[in-house]
Amino acid sequence: MKKILALIVCAMLLLSCTAALAEKVGVSMPTKDLQRWNQDGANMEAMLTEAGYEVDLQFASNDVKTQLDQVENMIAEGADVLVISAIEGSSLGEALAMAKDEGIPVIAYDRLLMDSDGVSYYATFDNYMVGTVQGNFVKDALDLDNAEGPFNLEITAGDPGDNNARYFYQGAMDVLNPYIEAGKLVVISGQTAFDDVATPTWASEVAQNRAENILSSFYANGENVDAWLCSNDSTAQGVVAALDANYNGEWPIVTGQDCDIVSVKNMIAGKQSMSVFKDTRTLAAQVVKMVGQILNGEEVDVNDTETYNNNVITVPSFLCEPVFADINNYTELLIDSGYYTEDQLQ
Numbered sequence: 001m002k003k004i005l006a007l008i009v010c011a012m013l014l015l016s017c018t019a020a021l022a023e024k025v026g027v028s029m030p031t032k033d034l035q036r037w038n039q040d041g042a043n044m045e046a047m048l049t050e051a052g053y054e055v056d057l058q059f060a061s062n063d064v065k066t067q068l069d070q071v072e073n074m075i076a077e078g079a080d081v082l083v084i085s086a087i088e089g090s091s092l093g094e095a096l097a098m099a100k101d102e103g104i105p106v107i108a109y110d111r112l113l114m115d116s117d118g119v120s121y122y123a124t125f126d127n128y129m130v131g132t133v134q135g136n137f138v139k140d141a142l143d144l145d146n147a148e149g150p151f152n153l154e155i156t157a158g159d160p161g162d163n164n165a166r167y168f169y170q171g172a173m174d175v176l177n178p179y180i181e182a183g184k185l186v187v188i189s190g191q192t193a194f195d196d197v198a199t200p201t202w203a204s205e206v207a208q209n210r211a212e213n214i215l216s217s218f219y220a221n222g223e224n225v226d227a228w229l230c231s232n233d234s235t236a237q238g239v240v241a242a243l244d245a246n247y248n249g250e251w252p253i254v255t256g257q258d259c260d261i262v263s264v265k266n267m268i269a270g271k272q273s274m275s276v277f278k279d280t281r282t283l284a285a286q287v288v289k290m291v292g293q294i295l296n297g298e299e300v301d302v303n304d305t306e307t308y309n310n311n312v313i314t315v316p317s318f319l320c321e322p323v324f325a326d327i328n329n330y331t332e333l334l335i336d337s338g339y340y341t342e343d344q345l346q
Contacts, residue, residue: 131171
């Protein structure tokens with residue numbers, strides 16, 4: 001009898017281990033066209049695999065229908081948890097409803113999933129703080145509290161379909177608006193509202209075209225642009241390209257976000273002043289931890305239960321803290337930490 005009981009216990013343990021190993025995590029990333037999503041996807045896949053999960057990682061080529069199909073396929077193929085970074089926050093309602101019906105928890109990754117109660121958690125960097133970091137960098141670099149001014153400012157924000165873009169914009173503008181209202185910062189183009197400065201799909205070429213139009217229309221007679229607030233690196237790269245081709249004044253302060261290799265090289269060359277560093281390894285590690293807590297039936301770590309309302313529910317969130325890299329600290333932040341090698345930045 002003891003032998004039989006022992007065999008039963010062993011069989012149960014084996015089944016338990018097999019079930020744990022069989023747990024599947026679907027990871028949906030928006031595109032491979034931007035460096036940061038390749039890094040996010042690779043970091044997530046490596047950490048989840050190391051933790052013992054089966055990983056289904058898909059990139060959607062910035063096509064909403066493709067992403068919807070991919071997520072629905074992940075559900076059909078038995079995903080136990082979904083991690084989704086949406087191309088457009090309100091576009092996945094059908095898939096999220098399907099996931100909720102199947103009892104599959106969903107973690108919104110870096111971009112909040114909107115207009116659905118099928119979102120379990122949100123993991124991101126503090127998006128409003130990203131904007132305040134950029135705004136404060138401009139404020140300090142121009143010494144706005146002490147310098148006489150006025151200084152000329154232009155603004156390039158992010159994708160209107162990405163809920164984060166408005167947080168980035170608002171955080172920066174809350175810092176800079178008092179100086180605009182006081183006349184110390186002047187936006188010669190007059191384009192300050194989010195809808196006027198937004199960049200669909202964060203596309204560099206869209207940002208470049210708009211910047212070229214601004215430069216040719218408002219800065220063709222020797223006026224200086226003192227600062228160009230860009231919400232991320234892909235838009236900053238577009239602005240830098242426009243400045244290279246169409247601008248003869250003193251080089252402006254240019255902000256960014258993500259520390260893309262191209263932008264770090266521009267920083268070293270003096271063409272981009274800073275980039276908010278969101279260490280994707282930190283965010284990926286937090287999400288892997290949350291996945292484990294979900295699958296183990298544990299309490300999931302969150303540190304914000306009030307801020308991120310998706311028009312249906314307020315989503316429990318974990319916010320990582322961003323910092324900025326510039327010419328003075330990029331070596332410590334990016335190379336010494338192992339995020340990049342020196343060769344990659346040559």
